[in-house]
Amino acid sequence: MTMTTLHDPQLWFTITEPAPGVFALAELQQDDQVRSYLVAGSERAVLIDTGTGIADIRAVAEQLTNRPISVITSHSHWDHIGGNWQFEEIAIHPLEAPYLDEPSNTLSLREAATPEHLLGPLPTGVDREKLEIRPSTPTSLLHGGEVIDLGGVELEVLHLPGHSPGLLAFLDRQRSILISTDVVYPGPLYAFGEDANLPDYLRSLERLADLAPTLRLILPAHDSDRLDPRLIPVMRDAMAAVIDGRAPEQVDAEKGTHVFDGFEIYAPVAVAS
Ligand SMILES: [Zn+2]
Numbered sequence: 107m108t109m110t111t112l113h114d115p116q117l118w119f120t121i122t123e124p125a126p127g128v129f130a131l132a133e134l135q136q137d138d139q140v141r142s143y144l145v146a147g148s149e150r151a152v153l154i155d156t157g158t159g160i161a162d163i164r165a166v167a168e169q170l171t172n173r174p175i176s177v178i179t180s181h182s183h184w185d186h187i188g189g190n191w192q193f194e195e196i197a198i199h200p201l202e203a204p205y206l207d208e209p210s211n212t213l214s215l216r217e218a219a220t221p222e223h224l225l226g227p228l229p230t231g232v233d234r235e236k237l238e239i240r241p242s243t244p245t246s247l248l249h250g251g252e253v254i255d256l257g258g259v260e261l262e263v264l265h266l267p268g269h270s271p272g273l274l275a276f277l278d279r280q281r282s283i284l285i286s287t288d289v290v291y292p293g294p295l296y297a298f299g300e301d302a303n304l305p306d307y308l309r310s311l312e313r314l315a316d317l318a319p320t321l322r323l324i325l326p327a328h329d330s331d332r333l334d335p336r337l338i339p340v341m342r343d344a345m346a347a348v349i350d351g352r353a354p355e356q357v358d359a360e361k362g363t364h365v366f367d368g369f370e371i372y373a374p375v376a377v378a379s
């Protein structure tokens with residue numbers, strides 16, 4: 107396979123292979139810069155999240171592996187489920203499952219595809235007004251604790267709520283790789299809004315901080331290709347400080363922004379104690 111044989115969706119996705127059989131499919135031309143991950147074993151492959159749906163992620167994934175591909179949805183936010191409808195098998199945490207058919211997802215997508223949110227053109231033939239996030243139906247549920255065997259590659263499912271109630275991340279213990287989804291990434295951590303919960307988020311960061319010294323590679327869903335494991339205990343302590351009433355550096359109508367070295371936390375303006 108060479109990049110020159112690949113057609114249009116490829117121009118939208120920036121594809122890297124941070125570990126053998128682990129592909130990052132990054133949508134760098136939209137300012138959420140979401141990253142979905144394809145992990146292939148000798149028997150099968152999983153696509154962890156399906157991005158915005160602006161381009162054909164299935165076509166791209168199928169050019170990267172010839173193993174059967176099923177989808178695991180880390181959580182139900184619109185920027186992680188856009189291509190779900192293209193796949194037959196979708197696994198998700200039960201607390202996120204009811205939201206895969208929210209009509210508001212399409213509105214969020216269209217807003218995110220306006221010129222001020224784009225760093226480059228939409229793919230050829232894609233009309234912003236016709237973009238939609240089609241409903242999808244989960245075919246299996248993950249609660250956390252499961253180990254998914256792909257053939258020579260095992261992914262452990264971690265339930266790490268806080269950003270959203272059923273948020274999942276994925277650990278390849280053998281290779282010390284964490285696919286950290288929206289739990290941790292080197293940018294603003296969204297801990298405000300209807301589905302966020304600060305104490306849950308802190309507990310999830312505590313779990314990851316315990317794991318951090320063993321991790322070699324952390325692959326996040328936003329803001330960068332990598333997260334330095336040493337940042338996780340710092341994030342844990344920062345979240346604890348926010349819960350303890352730390353004053354935000356900036357406040358707007360919906361959130362307080364807490365600024366730290368290498369990341370921020372978006373928290374409710376009044377943190378309930
Ligand atoms: Zn999210």
Ligand SMILES: [Zn+2]
Nearest residue numbers: 183185288327
């Ligand atoms: Zn996200």
